[in-house]
Amino acid sequence: MTEAQTRDLLVELGASLFQRGYCVGSAGNICVRLPDGYLMTPTNSSLGRLRADRISKLDPDWTHIAGDAPSKEVFMHRAVLTARPQAGAVVHLHSTCATAIGCLAQPGCDQPIAALTPYFVMRVGRRLPVIRYYRPGDSAMEAEIHAAAQGASAMILANHGPVVSGKTLTDTVYAAEELEESAKLALMLRGMQARALSADQIDDLLQVYGPPGAG
Numbered sequence: 402m403t404e405a406q407t408r409d410l411l412v413e414l415g416a417s418l419f420q421r422g423y424c425v426g427s428a429g430n431i432c433v434r435l436p437d438g439y440l441m442t443p444t445n446s447s448l449g450r451l452r453a454d455r456i457s458k459l460d461p462d463w464t465h466i467a468g469d470a471p472s473k474e475v476f477m478h479r480a481v482l483t484a485r486p487q488a489g490a491v492v493h494l495h496s497t498c499a500t501a502i503g504c505l506a507q508p509g510c511d512q513p514i515a516a517l518t519p520y521f522v523m524r525v526g527r528r529l530p531v532i533r534y535y536r537p538g539d540s541a542m543e544a545e546i547h548a549a550a551q552g553a554s555a556m557i558l559a560n561h562g563p564v565v566s567g568k569t570l571t572d573t574v575y576a577a578e579e580l581e582e583s584a585k586l587a588l589m590l591r592g593m594q595a596r597a598l599s600a601d602q603i604d605d606l607l608q609v610y611g612p613p614g615a616g
């Protein structure tokens with residue numbers, strides 16, 4: 402895919418996430434790896450109204466070289482993409498249900514929601530670490546996110562929102578959507594005797610379909 406096609410896809414998928422309520426206002430940000438650097442959504446931009454020509458471009462050292470000023474969450478995206486060299490994109494949202502889980506679960510926990518459905522395992526995986534609260538944009542979050550991303554393709558920032566990676570931008574958006582729907586299901590079933598997938602069923606899915614998020 403050319404850089405121009407990637408920019409157009411970012412605009413299209415940002416708008417799609419926004420129109421379906423996965424993000425509101427100027428919340429959330431997206432980063433895509435390129436052969437010669439990274440594309441990142443500009444700070445204070447709405448994912449619903451991105452402009453392809455104004456998307457921020459960073460060089461391989463994460464220095465801003467073109468477009469509008471990048472998201473203040475460069476550290477978050479850098480932490481994930483350096484920990485996961487096979488990952489092609491990172492999506493951060495404030496999607497309501499995943500964020501609610503991030504307000505309920507204990508930081509340090511890595512299974513804040515049960516694996517209720519196969520697609521959760523296939524898109525998000527066995528582990529979903531909950532990262533302790535950091536102020537948005539705080540560079541101090543980078544080390545903890547980097548460490549968590551080495552063993553998980555997605556995580557939830559406590560009292561903030563989900564951070565999801567995947568092999569491609571499209572895969573990453575699908576995973577972020579699946580995480581939000583799984584979080585919704587977990588909240589709907591809270592306090593009920595819901596049947597989660599067994600360890601054997603989870604192992605079977607990961608063996609057949611492979612780990613999500615590019616390994």
Ligand SMILES: O=C(O)[C@@H](O)C(=O)COP(=O)(O)O
Binds near residue numbers: 442443472537
């Ligand atoms: O929660 C925040 O402030 C950021 O993580 C965010 O979602 C939007 O920040 P920008 O990407 O800098 O607009």
Ligand SMILES: [Zn+2]
Binds near residue numbers: 494537562
């Ligand atoms: Zn945020």
